[in-house]
Amino acid sequence: MKPYMEMTKEELLALKKELSAQYKEFQTKDLRLDMSRGKPSTEQLDISMGMMDVLSGNVDLTCDDGTDCRNYGVLDGIKEAKELLADMMEVAPDYILIYGNSSLNVMYDTVSRSMTQGVMGSTPWCKLDKVKFLCPVPGYDRHFAITEYFGIEMISVPMTPDGPDMDMVEELVASDDSIKGIWCVPKYSNPQGISYSDETVRRFARLKPAAKDFRIYWDNAYTIHHLYDHDQDHLIEILAECKRAGNTDLVYKFASTSKVSFPGSGIAAIAASQNNLVDIKRQLKIQTIGHDKVNQLRHVRYFGDIHGMIEHMRKHADIIRPKFEAVINALEQELGELSIADWTNPKGGYFISFNSLNGCAKAIVTKCKKSGLIMTGAGATYPYGKDPNDCNIRIAPSYPTLSDLVLAMELFTLCVKLVSIDKILAEKKDKEQTKENA
Template identity: 50%
Template sequence: MQYQDMTKKEMQREYHRLCQRYNEYEQQGLQLDLSRGKPAPEQLALSQRMLGELNSRSVLDSEDGTDCRNYGGLDGIPEAKALLAGMIGARPEQVMVGGNSSLTMMFDILSHAMLDGLLGAEPWVQVKDRKFLCPVPGYDRHFAMTEHFGFQLIPIPMHNDGPDMDMIEDLVQRDASIKGIWCVPKYQNPTGIVFSPMVVERFAHLQPAAPDFRIFWDNAYCVHDLYPNAPAVLPDILSACANAGHPDMVYEFCSTSKVSFPGAGISAVAASSANLIDLRKVWKFATIGPDKLNQLRQARFFRNESGIEAHMARHARLLRPKFEQVISIFREELDGSGIASWTEPRGGYFLSFDTMPGCAARTVELCRRAGVKFTPAGSTWPYGRDPQDSNIRIAPSFASAEEIEPAARLFTICVRLATLEKLAATRFASETAFGAERIA
């Protein structure tokens, strides 16, 4: 029976039953964390042999003869450029390789745009009421970064094939204060949606009023297929923009942080030659070169794109059962209730869950009280404020297979409890329909 069709007595009986189940989990003293998309220890172990790639007897020159122990090499060593270019379908000459964090590269580019301007344009710090487009639900760290730089953040609804392109095209054509958009185009965080070829083409053919408008194309999950035999295919945004006559409109990012070690991966930005020249002019003041030994270590361990594909297939064998278990429990516990929906991604690190409006924060709080931590409700929206209070990001990767079962089942119990409380408050103008039994 759907919850909306229940009588008051039926709701009271269901709430009583769920409270009993909730108390059973609460008494177990759970301490589980499904809040961030971190690789599990078993995934990290897959890269352990990388640590032996270099030792005191190793040849530490890159293939072009660069001594990786020394200064220099702002762009990164050739084999690391080829490796990361292969991950995203770019050419090595389109790529600069840095340290472990692509987020750092995004922040540095935003800083450059704010202080110096891009390709001779007005510095963004001088642009009054500057704005940035944010597909929602989306990645909280993206939103926080542009909030830090004083942008007004404009939510853009996500569809099954990508963000609302009609809305994006309309906004950027008529407002020159809109300077960019965040995109996670493959297995989007948190929905797992893959942008369709048509959406990619429409991005490439945008006609922004701002000549320095930029697409921040964070291709973080470019090789993170849960089903490697049927991978999602994403068109190359760099080629699409160049073919559309807008080669400078996009920065594309990737890294091996969730391929190897999150604290010791390598990252890259791919862009037009003009954009790369522009970045080199500024980044030469910030560094005399990245950690080339780590770049060499990664390149020798993975060797090429095929090596990364084989490595990520091993990741998939560890991750896929966790996602499938969460989805199976959601279906078992919530199908037919009419109170929730969720995505069933085929890659990436997250799935997106929507409660009835007004129930997400209460759901997360009930889970926290019982010892299971989820990303705070609202995090997937700019400023941490979900106007519907309905979206929750689920990150199954770090929990063990044994932990997934109680965490997912407790979550569904909390969704039901929060929904019943909301329905009681709406239909009976009181949350006291459940009396003293209501969980504080």
């Protein structure tokens, strides 16, 4: 098949007829497929069921230091959980604070605290005329939702294969003291699956922000979420790099076990410098007496240590890998030669980023939906839900079964083709009109 752009109007119309027939057939199938969110599949949840057996009525729920996990107390998490999460987050246990079940909640609370209290003694952001965040795009919709909710102005920064455009980031943070943060998913990024290059991380650690309350919001959600045993991305540890650069307090690092154990029933954590942790704990002790220590202990007893966790992640990879490969294969096979789209091919994480021709993403997602396939809303990967080129679609392969996924990708690529043909035909028509008018 030759690129659509090189086809004549007649060829395209013939192709459209053929593809439309296929699409109509899909519509009779009453499909209900959901690829909208990065949700683990049932099969993945099943591999963690042993977690329900490690604690029982006969098991002592006491920590090594004598803490009874069943009672009040221990604001920053039990020692054993700090050690486990510290290994997962590649920092020392002293730099960790264990939270509840959701790292999104930790991030929300971090922004909320900055709004009403400021950061390490700075003016509370709610007292400022303007607060801005940098948002590498495409990015994670729930990040953008937090900053939008708090009335924080979002400035898009384009992603490159090495991470955010660092020239732009450096210039912006150095010149504008109303810029207080940047959202990052530095490893297997949402939605591209890109991992920041060594150079990018080093430049992040060496930022010279005009605002002393500027922080990097380093959401390392996919730190151990590899697809392959050996072909893994490696990310320079940001806290250590900031320390080396003399920028100790520059970063908040977030993670959770949501996609390790059970989403919604895992444990989340923040890692940061001592100065930041003191500032956070001053607030946290007002907010709560402590998080769920029994669940912390459950995780510790189940995984044992980071090695147990890594072995567990292999089982997840074994389930997810074929799904990523099925998506990539379908895209290559169906669209590879057509020059109407490109996509990423990640080695980990939960997403593939897909770019259609400009102005086609919304129409593709709508067309999918009309045949029973729910994709992440077009535009969701941009601040305010507005993709200026209307081309980016996030593909989340994890939740459907493999056979459903194959079917879904058949439908998806079909919709991409149909919408692209319409777009090219419309352009051709425009050109003809322009010629006629000339």
